[in-house]
Amino acid sequence: MSTYADYVTGEPVVDGKAPEGPIGERWDTRRFEAKLVNPANRRKHTVIVVGTGLAGGSAGATLAEQGYHVVQFCYQDSPRRAHSIAAQGGINAAKNYRNDGDSVHRLFYDTVKGGDFRARESNVHRLAQISVEIIDQCVAQGVPFAREYGGLLDTRSFGGVQVSRTFYARGQTGQQLLLGAYQALSRQIAAGNVEMRPRTEMLDLIVIDGRARGIVARDLITGRIDTYFADAVVLASGGYGNVFYLSTNAMNSNATAVWRAHRRGALFANPCFTQIHPTCIPRTGEHQSKLTLMSESLRNDGRIWVPEAKGDTRPADRIPEDERDYYLERIYPSFGNLVPRDIASRAAKNVCDEGRGVGPGGQGVYLDFADAIARMGRKAVEAKYGNLFDMYQRITDEDPYEVPMRIYPAVHYTMGGLWVDYDLQTTVPGLFAIGEANFSDHGANRLGASALMQGLADGYFVLPATINDYLARHPRQGDTGRQHPVVQEVLAETEDRLNLLLAVDGDRTPDSFHREVGELMWEFCGMARTDSGLRKALERIPQIREEFWRRIKVPGTGEEFNQSLEKANRVVDYLELAELMCLDALHRAESCGGHFREESQTPDGEAERRDEEFTYAAAWEFTGTGTAPVLHREDLVFEYVHPTQRSYA
Amino acid sequence: MKLTLRVWRQRAADADGAMSTYDVDGISPDMSFLEMLDTLNEELILRGEDPVAFDHDCREGICGACSLVINGDAHGPERTTTCQLHMRSFADGDTIDVEPWRASAFPVIKDLVVDRSAFDRIIQAGGYITAPTGAAPEAHATAVPKPDADFAFEHAECIGCGACVAACPNGAAMLFTSAKINHLNVLPQGAPERETRVLDMVERMDDEGFGGCTLAGECATACPKGIPLVSITSMNKEWLRAARKAGKR
Numbered sequence: 046m047s048t049y050a051d052y053v054t055g056e057p058v059v060d061g062k063a064p065e066g067p068i069g070e071r072w073d074t075r076r077f078e079a080k081l082v083n084p085a086n087r088r089k090h091t092v093i094v095v096g097t098g099l100a101g102g103s104a105g106a107t108l109a110e111q112g113y114h115v116v117q118f119c120y121q122d123s124p125r126r127a128h129s130i131a132a133q134g135g136i137n138a139a140k141n142y143r144n145d146g147d148s149v150h151r152l153f154y155d156t157v158k159g160g161d162f163r164a165r166e167s168n169v170h171r172l173a174q175i176s177v178e179i180i181d182q183c184v185a186q187g188v189p190f191a192r193e194y195g196g197l198l199d200t201r202s203f204g205g206v207q208v209s210r211t212f213y214a215r216g217q218t219g220q221q222l223l224l225g226a227y228q229a230l231s232r233q234i235a236a237g238n239v240e241m242r243p244r245t246e247m248l249d250l251i252v253i254d255g256r257a258r259g260i261v262a263r264d265l266i267t268g269r270i271d272t273y274f275a276d277a278v279v280l281a282s283g284g285y286g287n288v289f290y291l292s293t294n295a296m297n298s299n300a301t302a303v304w305r306a307h308r309r310g311a312l313f314a315n316p317c318f319t320q321i322h323p324t325c326i327p328r329t330g331e332h333q334s335k336l337t338l339m340s341e342s343l344r345n346d347g348r349i350w351v352p353e354a355k356g357d358t359r360p361a362d363r364i365p366e367d368e369r370d371y372y373l374e375r376i377y378p379s380f381g382n383l384v385p386r387d388i389a390s391r392a393a394k395n396v397c398d399e400g401r402g403v404g405p406g407g408q409g410v411y412l413d414f415a416d417a418i419a420r421m422g423r424k425a426v427e428a429k430y431g432n433l434f435d436m437y438q439r440i441t442d443e444d445p446y447e448v449p450m451r452i453y454p455a456v457h458y459t460m461g462g463l464w465v466d467y468d469l470q471t472t473v474p475g476l477f478a479i480g481e482a483n484f485s486d487h488g489a490n491r492l493g494a495s496a497l498m499q500g501l502a503d504g505y506f507v508l509p510a511t512i513n514d515y516l517a518r519h520p521r522q523g524d525t526g527r528q529h530p531v532v533q534e535v536l537a538e539t540e541d542r543l544n545l546l547l548a549v550d551g552d553r554t555p556d557s558f559h560r561e562v563g564e565l566m567w568e569f570c571g572m573a574r575t576d577s578g579l580r581k582a583l584e585r586i587p588q589i590r591e592e593f594w595r596r597i598k599v600p601g602t603g604e605e606f607n608q609s610l611e612k613a614n615r616v617v618d619y620l621e622l623a624e625l626m627c628l629d630a631l632h633r634a635e636s637c638g639g640h641f642r643e644e645s646q647t648p649d650g651e652a653e654r655r656d657e658e659f660t661y662a663a664a665w666e667f668t669g670t671g672t673a674p675v676l677h678r679e680d681l682v683f684e685y686v687h688p689t690q691r692s693y694a
Numbered sequence: 695m696k697l698t699l700r701v702w703r704q705r706a707a708d709a710d711g712a713m714s715t716y717d718v719d720g721i722s723p724d725m726s727f728l729e730m731l732d733t734l735n736e737e738l739i740l741r742g743e744d745p746v747a748f749d750h751d752c753r754e755g756i757c758g759a760c761s762l763v764i765n766g767d768a769h770g771p772e773r774t775t776t777c778q779l780h781m782r783s784f785a786d787g788d789t790i791d792v793e794p795w796r797a798s799a800f801p802v803i804k805d806l807v808v809d810r811s812a813f814d815r816i817i818q819a820g821g822y823i824t825a826p827t828g829a830a831p832e833a834h835a836t837a838v839p840k841p842d843a844d845f846a847f848e849h850a851e852c853i854g855c856g857a858c859v860a861a862c863p864n865g866a867a868m869l870f871t872s873a874k875i876n877h878l879n880v881l882p883q884g885a886p887e888r889e890t891r892v893l894d895m896v897e898r899m900d901d902e903g904f905g906g907c908t909l910a911g912e913c914a915t916a917c918p919k920g921i922p923l924v925s926i927t928s929m930n931k932e933w934l935r936a937a938r939k940a941g942k943r
């Protein structure tokens with residue numbers, strides 16, 4: 046009997062959309078080659094956009110501005126609440142306003158290198174090119190970026206780079222950028238170009254004759270399950286970090302839209318590439334429902350340390366300077382506290398594993414601002430980080446102006462996602478994926494302040510240009526109606542699934558299963574992964590799944606506002622996605638970026654890539670729940686940035 | 695900690711509601727208020743009862759989803775969002791009342807969940823700068839004096855939670871509306887639509903059934919982001935200026 050881990054390798058998957066030629070000209074070439082839709086015809090085309098974060102909000106607004114009819118969905122009560130709003134630190138752009146040697150090429154180079162040479166060069170270069178337009182766009186919308194006294198925009202530096210290219214709005218950059226997109230979207234809603242459906246969750250994708258033609262979605266207030274048709278479907282539903290139960294994602298962020306699309310034929314690429322963010326507030330106990338990130342910008346001025354000696358339980362202020370180990374500054378003297386996230390996280394794990402961690406359970410390291418306060422004065426520190434310090438104090442009841450913060454890594458972002466070509470189209474024609482929902486730009490590790498850049502690049506500039514080509518080449522098909530046999534089947538599957546969840550009437554809550562699979566993933570598919578651990582997880586996940594369908598308890602009915610039912614349905618998908626993540630991590634027997642396999646490390650404990658075997662994106666094809674998927678490789682070619690061992694020393 | 699909760703339960707928008715009493719035990723002072731409600735809900739589910747519905751998402755105090763009136767105060771005793779309120783703010787043995795936002799413009803959907811879509815419609819009426827994608831000039835083409843940029847930011851911080859409306863004895867949305875108007879109207883980019891913005895947004899605010907402002911000041915006290923009460927004064931000035939210009943008064 047073949048097991049899930051006995052995957053087979055299928056045909057390679059090829060990105061047929063990125064043009065040849067010098068990398069700096071490819072985006073122009075593609076835009077010129079892409080067919081256009083006559084402006085007068087655009088209003089006859091309907092585009093569904095799922096999600097209203099930076100990618101979805103900006104895409105919906107821009108498509109509507111172009112004249113398309115947009116139907117947009119979010120599970121929140123308002124499109125203003127998508128989790129992009131919680132991004133704190135900033136957004137990168139190669140403006141070189143500081144005259145510090147930045148350029149499009151340097152941003153491109155830093156991103157490819159930071160991603161540990163597992164991203165596609167063409168996409169990353171385009172991202173770097175577009176970065177400068179994003180800042181212009183956002184300023185025009187009234188996004189209140191931080192400014193200097195002369196009235197010009199301020200920037201700061203961020204992990205993994207040596208230039209100051211990060212634009213920010215205090216510690217609320219994501220909020221301000223999202224509100225900019227939300228306001229642009231609101232203008233289009235008022236104009237009647239966007240039909241906004243809040244509190245409505247996508248539960249499945251409708252694929253007819255090989256093309257994405259619509260979605261099945263549930264009205265979360267009435268429970269009504271309905272079908273929505275369109276000429277193209279755009280998923281901007283975010284990442285899948287909540288598979289770990291504890292993460293910095295919002296409580297309701299989920300993987301259902303991308304996973305259901307995967308089940309309907311979209312390949313899922315590099316699912317094991319998850320980012321563990323180094324600066325989160327440590328957990329306090331079993332009741333913990335989510336983790337809170339402290340912006341990486343804190344590493345600009347805060348110094349990270351642990352006691353030199355194991356088991357040193359003295360309070361921080363009683364540990365003299367020469368008995369402290371500023372381990373990042375020691376190991377990586379040129380980048381110091383500003384090494385990329387994956388490296389900072391692993392280093393924190395290592396010192397805690399050595400028994401030198403601080404705080405309850407030894408699961409924490411200090412992030413100390415004493416030197417910064419002495420150097421800049423408390424007022425300057427307050428102006429720069431005040432809201433983050435307040436947030437820390439509120440959660441921990443400790444004053445970070447007086448005692449060092451305690452931080453520990455937590456799941457934050459997923460670089461993997463639906464496989465897309467240069468046009469951001471998945472392997473299902475007519476289905477596009479943008480923002481964190483796709484896999485394309487960050488390789489095996491995302492640099493700080495690049496998620497906002499990618500979300501807005503995709504939504505404002507890339508998708509609105511490339512989707513034209515698809516719409517122009519495919520005749521409008523319109524509403525097939527609920528009676529179409531494919532639609533009937535998708536609807537029936539969705540209804541059956543929800544009805545079954547309600548019917549089991551077992552003795553365990555949806556959260557208890559979510560927590561169980563999350564803890565398993567954190568242990569075996571978290572910061573360090575091994576062959577044997579991943580095999581253990583792969584053995585356990587089908588058992589949890591089986592138990593889930595025997596013991597799940599969901600009160601109430603499907604025809605009402607039912608948050609337990611929403612949650613249980615999301616857990617169904619986590620229980621399948623978790624398995625694919627573990628398999629992907631098992632098959633990739635190398636370390637790269639956020640994926641650290643203990644078997645593949647350099648003598649000094651750094652991630653060791655195995656380029657000859659693994660210079661590819663792994664795109665997986667679904668074959669059935671619990672049955673071995675098919676691996677399709679996309680070979681990655683590096684013409685401009687030669688892969689080297691990443692060095693931040 | 696052991697607590698007694700009195701929670702507003704209402705099956706649906708058109709159903710009658712009432713306070714129901716629940717005892718919770720084993721509550722840690724480090725729990726957030728919502729984690730305490732999670733604990734209650736886990737127990738309710740296992741008992742086969744309907745868990746308490748409440749809005750929440752980021753649990754970092756920024757998305758604006760959470761919206762509980764706790765012991766009569768919007769977001770409870772601390773000046774923060776409900777999700778950032780921790781149980782250390784309460785004492786063992788306390789009885790805590792938990793209700794939804796109460797305002798006629800925010801009808802209850804279920805239990806503690808209300809419909810705040812009126813806020814979205816106020817923004818749709820003019821809470822934006824018309825800047826279609828691709829039409830933007832170079833970002834440094836217009837310098838913005840730092841005090842103006844900071845003023846804009848301080849008002850742009852509004853998270854749209856609705857605590858201002860819930861706290862107001864009149865159910866007014868003046869603080870919410872003024873925050874957006876002040877954010878955009880102070881910026882040079884927002885100048886071309888300065889008058890229409892304030893007139894249209896205020897008109898929509900009135901049409902949505904929010905009450906009038908009597909400067910009670912409760913809104914600014916409840917605001918988790920510290921939007922100041924003078925924000926309303928600035929909006930009124932903007933409105934008067936625009937109305938005169940438009941020849942309305």
